[in-house]
Amino acid sequence: MHPRGSSVPAGFRRLWPAALVAMLSAGAADAGDASAVTAGGVVIATYQHASDPAIAHEGSGAADVSVSVPAAGGAFEVEFKGATSPRAGGVTSGLSVANASVGETLDADDHGRIVAWQLFYRHDVGNGSLAAGLIDAAAWIDGNDVANDEFSQFMGVTFVNNPTVDLPAASAGVACNMGLAGSWGLAALAMNATGVEPRYRRAFDLGQHGNGAFTALEAQWSGSTVTGNLGAWLNTRHHDTDGDGIDDDRLGKGHAYGVYGNLSGSLGAGKWNLRAGWAAPRVQSAAGFLGLAYSYPLLRTVLGAGVSRTFASSRLAGPRADLTQAEIYGRLRFTKSLTVTADLQHIAHDGFDPAQRGTWVTGMRVGWSF
Numbered sequence: 001m002h003p004r005g006s007s008v009p010a011g012f013r014r015l016w017p018a019a020l021v022a023m024l025s026a027g028a029a030d031a032g033d034a035s036a037v038t039a040g041g042v043v044i045a046t047y048q049h050a051s052d053p054a055i056a057h058e059g060s061g062a063a064d065v066s067v068s069v070p071a072a073g074g075a076f077e078v079e080f081k082g083a084t085s086p087r088a089g090g091v092t093s094g095l096s097v098a099n100a101s102v103g104e105t106l107d108a109d110d111h112g113r114i115v116a117w118q119l120f121y122r123h124d125v126g127n128g129s130l131a132a133g134l135i136d137a138a139a140w141i142d143g144n145d146v147a148n149d150e151f152s153q154f155m156g157v158t159f160v161n162n163p164t165v166d167l168p169a170a171s172a173g174v175a176c177n178m179g180l181a182g183s184w185g186l187a188a189l190a191m192n193a194t195g196v197e198p199r200y201r202r203a204f205d206l207g208q209h210g211n212g213a214f215t216a217l218e219a220q221w222s223g224s225t226v227t228g229n230l231g232a233w234l235n236t237r238h239h240d241t242d243g244d245g246i247d248d249d250r251l252g253k254g255h256a257y258g259v260y261g262n263l264s265g266s267l268g269a270g271k272w273n274l275r276a277g278w279a280a281p282r283v284q285s286a287a288g289f290l291g292l293a294y295s296y297p298l299l300r301t302v303l304g305a306g307v308s309r310t311f312a313s314s315r316l317a318g319p320r321a322d323l324t325q326a327e328i329y330g331r332l333r334f335t336k337s338l339t340v341t342a343d344l345q346h347i348a349h350d351g352f353d354p355a356q357r358g359t360w361v362t363g364m365r366v367g368w369s370f
Contacts (some may be wrong), residue, residue: 192206
């Protein structure tokens with residue numbers, strides 16, 4: 001979830017019930033009170049143009065708003081997330097990894113919408129917390145400070161989440177994180193796996209409609225200059241609509257599983273991140289991943305650069321080629337709330353298609369945080 005501020009933008013008031021708006025206003029008026037309701041988030045507008053003339057330029061918008069309501073020993077946490085509909089024949093349709101902020105919250109007709117992305121109660125326990133409700137797995141595991149936020153860092157999908165991890169959409173589950181001895185920590189979650197696309201009406205239908213379970217366990221370590229995490233995951237969903245006994249999003253029968261890791265550290269005034277992952281190649285198309293990213297602050301600007309390679313499963317039918325993505329960006333902060341980002345990407349073999357030899361994508365992102 002994104003850092004919370006102390007005010008509620010007028011543009012979002014119509015999305016929330018009057019009672020919630022009243023609570024938010026009360027919390028914003030007393031931001032110094034630790035027990036007060038707090039809210040904040042970010043709204044962005046993006047524009048992207050591809051060098052391939054067959055792909056249309058595209059403008060889009062997205063928002064992420066978080067609300068925290070303190071309760072005895074913890075808090076109720078709500079995250080609203082939404083984006084506009086992808087343009088037919090546009091950049092996000094023609095290049096699936098070009099824009100991570102568009103496509104997460106689509107409905108059954110592939111139209112953009114605003115939804116409650118997370119809605120859970122978090123209880124503080126010792127050196128950690130325990131949460132239960134509607135949760136987003138990506139908010140709890142596989143995180144780092146360099147390449148993890150599509151609203152302020154890289155726009156490319158492979159620089160936001162590890163593509164080998166079969167993360168479910170926001171769904172019912174439980175999650176916990178805790179500090180262990182020394183610099184060690186642990187994160188764990190178990191949740192309903194509804195599929196690769198959000199199916200919110202089935203989020204609490206445990207074991208029905210092909211739903212399975214997604215579980216993950218992650219060890220975390222924090223040193224003086226280097227931090228890291230290492231995790232393993234399992235996804236047992238099974239959506240078979242054609243009766244062949246194989247999940248529609250799988251290459252073969254069986255559960256999806258794999259391992260992943262992050263390693264981050266400092267280099268000069270900047271920070272670097274190395275991200276890797278492996279998944280069972282007989283089950284899913286993305287069988288391996290390796291990505292390197294770096295960010296560097298310079299006056300009022302943050303410069304970022306990254307390169308990644310997603311390795312195709314050997315079980316894919318027909319010709320295949322590994323997906324490569326490279327990206328550089330420069331984010332300039334004009335005010336405390338307003339930023340403008342210039343972005344350049346090169347994407348080759350999107351969808352593991354060897355015929356897609358490489359496309360340049362230029363982009364611009366304007367963000368307003370509160």
